[in-house]
Amino acid sequence: MNRIEAELENWHDFEVESRKEIIALLRGIGEKNQLIRMLVHGESDVCVTSILEVDADNNAVILDCSINPDQNQRILGARTLSYETTLDKIRILFSSERVEPCRFQGNPAFKIALPQSVIRLQRREYYRMNTPVTNPVRAVIPLPAELGGGTSSFPLADISCGGIAILDNKLLLGDTIGKKYEDCRIELPEIGTVVTSLQIRNMIDLTLLNNKTNRRLGCQFLDMQRGALNSVQRYITKLERERNARIAGLG
Structure with missing residues (x-):
């Protein structure tokens, strides 16, 4: 279990499960071009990505892919990935079980399922x-x-x-x-x-x-x-x- 996976477990009481709220959070992250740390195999394999689109109709989130082809293959082969970012100084954590390749506006991209829950940690929690x-x-x-x-x-x-x-x-x-x-x-x-x-x-x-x-x-x-x-x-x-x-x- 990597650090973010452990925090997802430990911070269960700050979990957001409302689909509407999750979509709003992720869209806010995308609109503000917030960078996201994608942990592929723990802290040793980290990809910096961003949200390109939240496709609510298809319950999907489109992410930018890495400039490193080898890392992209590791991402596509990973069974579980963890994500960490911030929005208005609030820390956001979530995970996905797998990543699929797709295209967005003609460019290669990644697609993950819309998370069923995210962890939202305001500064007060720390x-x-x-x-x-x-x-x-x-x-x-x-x-x-x-x-x-x-x-x-x-x-x-x-x-x-x-x-x-x-x-x-x-x-x-x-x-x-x-x-x-x-x-x-x-x-x-x-x-x-x-x-x-x-x-x-x-x-x-x-x-x-x-x-x-x-x-x-x-x-x-x-x-x-x-x-x-x-x-x-x-x-x-x-x-x-x-x-x-x-x-x-x-x-």
């Missing part, structure tokens, strides 16, 4: 909320044998529907970008516990006022179940309401 400094939310992460085994608890710095930032002031997790940790538990106050895999995506060392170093690790959720994602979204909404209440002087 919006990060700082978590409480006092009585912090914690992630319990199982450590592999090479890091000593057992589990360790790490305070969160922030949270979004895409992942968390944790503070590793004892430098227990190392700094390996891309390292994955399975079966991590995050205790969300008044919401419950979510279980997910985490992958370290970025790292920064912070020097505190006492000259001690604290390491901040940005982690992405992997293989998160829909119910757990809903819990994260509810917790973010809770934090946002509490912040707004404080700003309004009601907290």
Whole structure:
């Protein structure tokens, strides 16, 4: 499963299934000449394409083909393809099971079936909320044998529907970008516990006022179940309401 396929699964709650809305989205992408990343065999084989026409009568979408004949053959031979683009700063993800060759205005092109669903991710879904400094939310992460085994608890710095930032002031997790940790538990106050895999995506060392170093690790959720994602979204909404209440002087 490539990255976009995984996101299509993880972001199921932001799925658009209305045929009318899907047609409008895809036509908007085409009219604004937005480039689309077509993933043929994962991140290693990417074709940049665009929507030439949305043929609603025939439930088809016409795409520009690659200038590379070999890549065009790989595209035509692929069983599943994933697509990623943006429209008005909203990220759009969809997929197709196969691609057929066709012609559009006399030129070679590709034809795919009109997607039955697309994922639409507004910036709000990626919006990060700082978590409480006092009585912090914690992630319990199982450590592999090479890091000593057992589990360790790490305070969160922030949270979004895409992942968390944790503070590793004892430098227990190392700094390996891309390292994955399975079966991590995050205790969300008044919401419950979510279980997910985490992958370290970025790292920064912070020097505190006492000259001690604290390491901040940005982690992405992997293989998160829909119910757990809903819990994260509810917790973010809770934090946002509490912040707004404080700003309004009601907290």
